[in-house]
Amino acid sequence: DAGITQSPRHKVTETGTPVTLRCHQTENHRYMYWYRQDPGHGLRLIHYSYGVKDTDKGEVSDGYSVSRSKTEDFLLTLESATSSQTSVYFCAISEGVPPSYEQYFGPGTRLTVT
Amino acid sequence: RKEVEQDPGPFNVPEGATVAFNCTYSNSASQSFFWYRQDCRKEPKLLMSVYSSGNEDGRFTAQLNRASQYISLLIRDSKLSDSATYLCVVNLLYNFNKFYFGSGTKLNVKP
Numbered sequence: 161d162a163g164i165t166q167s168p169r170h171k172v173t174e175t176g177t178p179v180t181l182r183c184h185q186t187e188n189h190r191y192m193y194w195y196r197q198d199p200g201h202g203l204r205l206i207h208y209s210y211g212v213k214d215t216d217k218g219e220v221s222d223g224y225s226v227s228r229s230k231t232e233d234f235l236l237t238l239e240s241a242t243s244s245q246t247s248v249y250f251c252a253i254s255e256g257v258p259p260s261y262e263q264y265f266g267p268g269t270r271l272t273v274t
Numbered sequence: 275r276k277e278v279e280q281d282p283g284p285f286n287v288p289e290g291a292t293v294a295f296n297c298t299y300s301n302s303a304s305q306s307f308f309w310y311r312q313d314c315r316k317e318p319k320l321l322m323s324v325y326s327s328g329n330e331d332g333r334f335t336a337q338l339n340r341a342s343q344y345i346s347l348l349i350r351d352s353k354l355s356d357s358a359t360y361l362c363v364v365n366l367l368y369n370f371n372k373f374y375f376g377s378g379t380k381l382n383v384k385p
Binding site: 191193200201202203204205208210218250254261262263264265266267268270 | 278306308315316317318319320323361363365371372373375376377378
């Protein structure tokens with residue numbers, strides 16, 4: 161158990177509203193990630209963080225922003241939600257030393273934008 | 275071209291059968307390889323890392339073929355509880371913070 165929680169676990173929101181998803185970890189991991197998972201696409205990286213206030217974009221970052229003000233929390237914000245952002249969002253941490261670098265996932269947040 | 279490609283399946287096999295999945299990757303700089311298992315509506319969970327020499331964990335065997343750029347997962351004596359989607363994941367030598375996921379192969383083990 162990598163000690164990762166996500167909140168909320170489910171959310172329904174309307175198009176145009178801002179939404180923030182939270183990822184919390186208890187084991188002081190440096191690297192944290194946000195992915196989305198959609199049928200036929202697998203997991204796609206949105207943003208990742210390599211330390212407090214240090215973040216970088218992934219392959220599908222448009223429409224999303226992130227913040228990490230504490231080691232344990234990584235927030236994902238949809239500034240103005242769209243229906244195309246309906247998805248399952250997973251937070252992850254990585255641990256180990258390259259090349260034995262493994263990822264562990266939180267339980268996911270199911271977001272529906274109507 | 276996708277970084278990682280998998281046959282989506284589904285693979286429908288009877289209990290006790292042996293089943294194998296392959297996964298191909300496009301970047302020769304890939305250095306770390308993993309198989310994850312994902313149950314319906316759950317998070318992916320690490321099944322095993324794949325080492326150059328191949329590795330075995332109980333009924334599961336993973337192999338790496340760098341020359342042909344694929345990894346494989348063999349499941350022997352399939353159980354009903356093995357029914358899940360299996361994700362292939364690779365990580366690059368020069369960017370170990372980015373993991374590339376296949377879309378997954380679905381396995382259904384039938385009684």
